[in-house]
Amino acid sequence: xxxxxxxxxxxxxxxxxxxxxxLFPYAVMVSTALKPxxxxxxxxxxxxxxxxxxxxxxxxxxxxHFGTAIVNSVVISCSSVLLALFIAIPAAYAVGRLEFxxxxxxxxxxxxxxxxxxxLLILGLFRMAAAIPFGDGSxxxxxxxxxxxxxxxxxxxxxxxxxxxxxxxxxDIEEAAWMDGCGRIRAVWHMFLPLAVPAIAVCALVxxxxxxxxxxxxxxxxxxxxxxxxxxxxxxxxxGRYSVEWNQVMAATLVATLPVAxxxxxxxxxxxxxxxxxxxx
Amino acid sequence: xxxxxxxxxxxxxxxxxxxxxxxxxxxxxxxPLLLILPSLLLAIAIIFYPFFVIVRLSLSNxxxxxxxxxxxxxxxxxxxxxxxxxxGALWRTLVWTAMVVGGTALVSMPVALVLQQEFYGRAxxxxxxxxxWALSLAMAGILWAWSFNANYGMINGILQNLGLISGPIQWxxxxxxxxxxxIGIGILVxxxxxxTIFQGGLSSMPTEIYEAARxxxxxxxxxxxxxxxxxxxPFIQIAIVxxxxxxxxxxxxxxxxxxxxxxxxxxxLVTYAYQLAFSLGRPGPAAAISVLMLAIVLAFTxxxxxxxxxxx
Numbered sequence: 124x125x126x127x128x129x130x131x132x133x134x135x136x137x138x139x140x141x142x143x144x145x146l147f148p149y150a151v152m153v154s155t156a157l158k159p160x161x162x163x164x165x166x167x168x169x170x171x172x173x174x175x176x177x178x179x180x181x182x183x184x185x186x187x188h189f190g191t192a193i194v195n196s197v198v199i200s201c202s203s204v205l206l207a208l209f210i211a212i213p214a215a216y217a218v219g220r221l222e223f224x225x226x227x228x229x230x231x232x233x234x235x236x237x238x239x240x241x242x243l244l245i246l247g248l249f250r251m252a253a254a255i256p257f258g259d260g261s262x263x264x265x266x267x268x269x270x271x272x273x274x275x276x277x278x279x280x281x282x283x284x285x286x287x288x289x290x291x292x293x294x295d296i297e298e299a300a301w302m303d304g305c306g307r308i309r310a311v312w313h314m315f316l317p318l319a320v321p322a323i324a325v326c327a328l329v330x331x332x333x334x335x336x337x338x339x340x341x342x343x344x345x346x347x348x349x350x351x352x353x354x355x356x357x358x359x360x361x362x363g364r365y366s367v368e369w370n371q372v373m374a375a376t377l378v379a380t381l382p383v384a385x386x387x388x389x390x391x392x393x394x395x396x397x398x399x400x401x402x403x404x
Numbered sequence: 405x406x407x408x409x410x411x412x413x414x415x416x417x418x419x420x421x422x423x424x425x426x427x428x429x430x431x432x433x434x435x436p437l438l439l440i441l442p443s444l445l446l447a448i449a450i451i452f453y454p455f456f457v458i459v460r461l462s463l464s465n466x467x468x469x470x471x472x473x474x475x476x477x478x479x480x481x482x483x484x485x486x487x488x489x490x491x492g493a494l495w496r497t498l499v500w501t502a503m504v505v506g507g508t509a510l511v512s513m514p515v516a517l518v519l520q521q522e523f524y525g526r527a528x529x530x531x532x533x534x535x536x537w538a539l540s541l542a543m544a545g546i547l548w549a550w551s552f553n554a555n556y557g558m559i560n561g562i563l564q565n566l567g568l569i570s571g572p573i574q575w576x577x578x579x580x581x582x583x584x585x586x587i588g589i590g591i592l593v594x595x596x597x598x599x600t601i602f603q604g605g606l607s608s609m610p611t612e613i614y615e616a617a618r619x620x621x622x623x624x625x626x627x628x629x630x631x632x633x634x635x636x637x638p639f640i641q642i643a644i645v646x647x648x649x650x651x652x653x654x655x656x657x658x659x660x661x662x663x664x665x666x667x668x669x670x671x672x673l674v675t676y677a678y679q680l681a682f683s684l685g686r687p688g689p690a691a692a693i694s695v696l697m698l699a700i701v702l703a704f705t706x707x708x709x710x711x712x713x714x715x716x
Contacts, residue, residue: 131523141511142532148539148547150557155550166572167561201637210446210665213439223436231709236447238705239455240653242674243698244693246461246681247454250470275450278443336540338656343682353706356541358660361549369550378541384698387538388531396536402597402646 152380155373156180163370176370183371187356188348189378195345196326196352197272199266200334204327206274211281212323216311218282219289230283237279237402241272242339248272249343264346272340277330284329284401288322289315325397328390332383355380455698461691468685480692481529489668490693493676497652500672504590505647508598509640511591516602517632533630537596545660548589552576579669582662586670589657596652598643602697605639606632638711649701673697 150170155163159176183189218226241248252262252272262268274323290317300310316323341355351359359374361367387394410415462480465473484490491493510586535602553560553573575581609632616629655674658664664679671679673693681690 127523130521131525134523135525135529137514138529141515141595142529145532145535147558149535150553152547154558164556166556166557168558169561170558172559202461210442214443217436217439221439225437225440226412228675229440232444232447234709235702235705236451236671238649238701238708239451239648239698240701241615242655242678243694243701244451244454244458244710245678246694247457247688248450249682250457250461251454253452253470256517260442271446272450275446278447282443283564287510291478330474336542338540339541339678340661341425354540358546361546362660362663370554372546373550376543376546380539384535384538391531391534395537399600399604403682 127273148383152373152377155370156368156377157374160368160370163368165382179370181366182368183375183378186362186371187353187375188351189353189356189375191349192351192353192356195266196335196349196354197308199269199352200392202270203273203277203334204330206270206333207277207281207325207330208327210274211278211326212319214278214282215285215289220294221284226313233279233282237283241337245339245343248340250262252344263344265352266345269340269344269352272344273330273334273337277333280401281283281326281330284397285319285326287400288325288397289319294317299368302320322392322397325390328386328394328399329397329401331386335383405497433625448602450714456689458694458698461687464688466688466691468687470687476688480688484689484692484696487689489671489676490689493664493673496670497598497672499706500583500700501651502589502647504594504651505644507587507591508511508647509592512598512602513593515595516599516606517628519599520606521602533599534596538592539593541593541654541656544589544593544662545657548585549576549661552585576662577666578609579666582666583670586658586661589661590651591634594647594656601639601643601646602636605636609635638714641711642708645704645711647705649708651698652701652704 131176140360154170154172156179157175157177158172159174159178162174182291183299185292212229238339248394249263255262255268257265257267262271296314298373300314301307305313335352336354338354338358341352342358345351345355348356357379360375461472462474463477465476465479467473509518515533519526519533541696552560553559554572554574554577557575559575560569560572573581575585613631614627618632622630653674654672655678657677658670658672658675662670664675668676674697677690677693677697680686680693
């Protein structure tokens with residue numbers, strides 16, 4: 124017992140510098156968000172505010188159009204998750220469960236696709252969106268355009284991850300359903316999919332966080348403030364401004380990142396496993 | 405398989421085969437292809453088509469507003485190769501990628517080894533170390549930009565309180581400090597992914613060989629040098645190649661913190677290409693740089709695929 128205690132102390136000491144660095148920005152964020160503007164602009168800065176103030180939260184809510192931004196982020200992220208799942212689940216079923224001649228080249232296609240980040244193609248994506256008519260204008264400056272791009276870029280990862288999970292679901296269950304006279308589609312619907320729900324949930328969450336956190340496509344495509352996402356609005360509080368209200372920026376960052384961080388921390392084990400299956404398989 | 409198909413025929417609603425006999429025959433024989441078809445179509449439309457758009461742009465004379473004004477061959481590429489900012493960005497991309505990927509591997513290895521031990525609070529430590537994964541790079545950029553703020557930032561405050569500096573340092577406004585700071589943050593945000601890969605490798609190792617080595621009197625450092633490191637090699641290789649691709653593509657950190665400035669001293673290729681395309685109105689050269697970047701990423705993807713085939 125004593126040996127484990129000693130080992131624990133050594134382990135924590137080794138990890139301490141990294142842990143401090145990881146937590147440091149969060150501490151700065153909370154500290155600044157709770158200060159009144161006068162205290163933010165004082166040198167040297169203090170960790171604890173002299174006067175606690177929550178005024179930066181309502182202020183940034185107005186400044187960053189935060190309510191609209193959250194709706195946009197939720198709509199865009201959820202729609203792109205649905206699009207990606209709708210397309211990736213059948214494909215993952217084929218890769219994880221069926222044998223077909225084109226499987227090796229298809230997997231190669233997925234792996235190559237996964238490496239092509241939107242930032243490399245952003246110029247082409249922008250021009251393509253600008254060439255597609257939609258409503259009064261084009262797909263540029265529409266949430267639909269962003270949803271399609273997010274969905275498409277999530278597919279390779281989702282198929283790779285889901286197929287790895289699907290391959291681990293025992294075949295007998297589905298086959299037993301066929302024996303009972305269940306059609307293939309019904310067997311998938313009633314027997315296979317319920318078992319696959321946890322995997323699909325992890326995949327959905329990973330895709331949701333990716334959409335929530337995405338920056339460059341949103342930056343390029345979404346021009347009107349009433350269409351912009353949370354991530355973009357928060358960056359806009361800083362980018363290209365002469366004077367920055369840092370307590371508002373930190374309050375906005377706090378509200379935008381804390382939910383994601385809490386969800387991630389509580390489901391960390393499942394999420395990390397899913398991320399690895401999609402990334403390295 | 406035959407019985408399964410019969411079964412599926414019985415259970416189908418009657419109307420479908422009558423309305424769509426060709427579709428049904430296709431579905432029976434090419435079910436896997438039908439299932440992967442939507443993903444192929446969307447990926448080709450949204451990932452491979454823009455690729456061709458960029459290649460065409462890079463070979464065209466493009467107006468600042470984006471109209472194509474004819475084929476110009478290699479002129480955009482020649483223009484890029486004659487541009488000193490491009491060479492600076494290319495060099496910095498190499499430094500950025502090598503330092504971030506190398507630094508990440510060096511930090512992640514001991515972290516993974518420690519997290520593999522059994523100790524009190526390991527779950528908490530692991531959760532904290534994974535936390536940067538949940539933070540978007542753009543937000544991380546903002547948080548660190550504020551922390552390194554010259555006048556009111558916490559970093560200068562701490563250094564001042566410790567008596568290490570006498571006055572505020574203009575971290576992000578100076579060429580010699582801005583880029584190293586960004587490299588450090590790049591390392592920090594790449595650690596969770598890399599540590600996870602290393603841990604995957606470590607947990608797949610047979611424990612017996614360590615016991616055998618201990619019985620033979622191998623020290624901890626000998627065990628690491630002659631057992632852990634060689635067995636971990638495929639995982640290290642994969643982590644490095646994947647990180648090279650991710651870090652090479654990494655845009656938001658630098659864009660949010662310095663936008664390539666001051667005086668173009670923190671541009672890497674992705675940020676410079678973006679600035680050329682969307683702020684400076686020069687889509688032609690931007691497309692040429694994009695094509696070069698795509699070629700580099702595809703080369704590393706091929707390397708990754710070869711490694712995948714070699715790892716059992």
